[in-house]
Amino acid sequence: MEFRIIKSPSAGTVDILMRRMGPKVNEELRHADAVGLVQGRMIEMICAADIAEKAVGVTVEDVKGSCPQNMILIAIFGDTASVESAIQEIKYKLEEGKNIC
């Protein structure tokens, strides 16, 4: 699992992400303070999306079209503190190594 946080993402960066998110994306995400990116194996990332979804103040989307082998990327939009805290939560829960989340 690998992650990055982009503070104040540029419009072009959000465009690159949004073009890979499908047609009915919430346009409000363009104004998010930060975006967190988490990349990992598919089965892990669905858990990661669930953990982030249950966190406060963030919206989670999966970024298609990356065509990795068995890897997907999710993007977590929100204010910087919420994104950081959602990613901490994902790291903590996935690294616990339990199969139930």
Next chain:
Amino acid sequence: MEFRIIKSPSAGTVDILMRRMGPKVNEELRHADAVGLVQGRMIEMICAADIAEKAVGVTVEDVKGSCPQNMILIAIFGDTASVESAIQEIKYKLEEGKNIC
């Protein structure tokens, strides 16, 4: 073979799964108590789907678009106990190492 169980999956997580399941998915799956994810080589996962289908109280779908190499992901929806028991059954039968299931 790798598996995860998500209890009370968030709406966003079920959305991510459903968008990868094709157009005529049963909308009732949105209200499942739990979803089990099983990932493995294609030939194994078709057996896994069959084992889970024959278990009680769960619905099985394959999750497309993961573009893995030779791997697919299946999702097993149902109440938590049924999902856990279907996954136990899959582990038991696939690990027996027999070619007939």
Next chain:
Amino acid sequence: MEFRIIKSPSAGTVDILMRRMGPKVNEELRHADAVGLVQGRMIEMICAADIAEKAVGVTVEDVKGSCPQNMILIAIFGDTASVESAIQEIKYKLEEGKNIC
């Protein structure tokens, strides 16, 4: 080369296979007693399909969409004995190591 035989496949399992077989699949395959799965490198699997086609009492289809690297999956439908015998034949002929089948 890897293979599995599913006896009395569940309706959901046959659905997963059929959705990956293209639009004009023979609906009668739904009532097959057994389905054999054979997975291997593309060039081998075309030979395997040919060997199975020449066997008695089975129907062979290739299962698309698995997006493996250089691997495909074929499904062999028929009664259990015919499926088992077609797979024996494939194993025997491919393992002979001759380039002509």
Next chain:
Amino acid sequence: MEFRIIKSPSAGTVDILMRRMGPKVNEELRHADAVGLVQGRMIEMICAADIAEKAVGVTVEDVKGSCPQNMILIAIFGDTASVESAIQEIKYKLEEGKNIC
């Protein structure tokens, strides 16, 4: 580079190949005595197709949809002797190791 020759290919086998060849395939290929399959890296296979095209009595097609990594499959239709001789020619010329064919 790997190759196989199928003598008297079954109708189903020719179907599997034809479905991966695009819409305007010559239907007469269905009646070929033999089909040779050659699989290798893309750049080699284009040379192989050219060598076979220049051989006598065979028709060459590339088989799409195998989604390999950097590999493609070509099919060489014709009578058995012509297919065998085209494949000998490919082996000989590609193994010479020259970059010009």
Next chain:
Amino acid sequence: MEFRIIKSPSAGTVDILMRRMGPKVNEELRHADAVGLVQGRMIEMICAADIAEKAVGVTVEDVKGSCPQNMILIAIFGDTASVESAIQEIKYKLEEGKNIC
């Protein structure tokens, strides 16, 4: 991460890039003095795009269709000095090894 700078790119080269950029590309990019190419893992390249976007005098696009495993390519258009400086910035920031950019 790997990069290249093409000075005075030929029309054909810009065409190859543009055909992989989607329909609504800015035609003015055809007249850019230079194009920088940066290739790396998806999660890194989204950060790289953001760093370049925040640099002065360049336009960033992602180049689709390369179908790599977990890798994407971005193209940075602008005058030679701006492209070089954007790439220096990317190298510096990504090699810092921080997860926040």
Next chain:
Amino acid sequence: MEFRIIKSPSAGTVDILMRRMGPKVNEELRHADAVGLVQGRMIEMICAADIAEKAVGVTVEDVKGSCPQNMILIAIFGDTASVESAIQEIKYKLEEGKNIC
């Protein structure tokens, strides 16, 4: 980086290449004396295309649909001497190992 030169390519070989080049290919390429094939990592091949484009007497196209991992193939059409000289130029410039071309 790997390359091959096909002298007097057969019509079928040019067809295989053209079908992977998109709809608006210059039909005159069918009459080229020779075709050079260069295969390598995407970022290198875009530089290679640029170097060949700037050479005299050749036309460069990228060959899609090979779905390699991070590799693409370009085809260089022209008379034999021009194709050979364009490929020499590519080898020389790419092997220099500079990041600027």
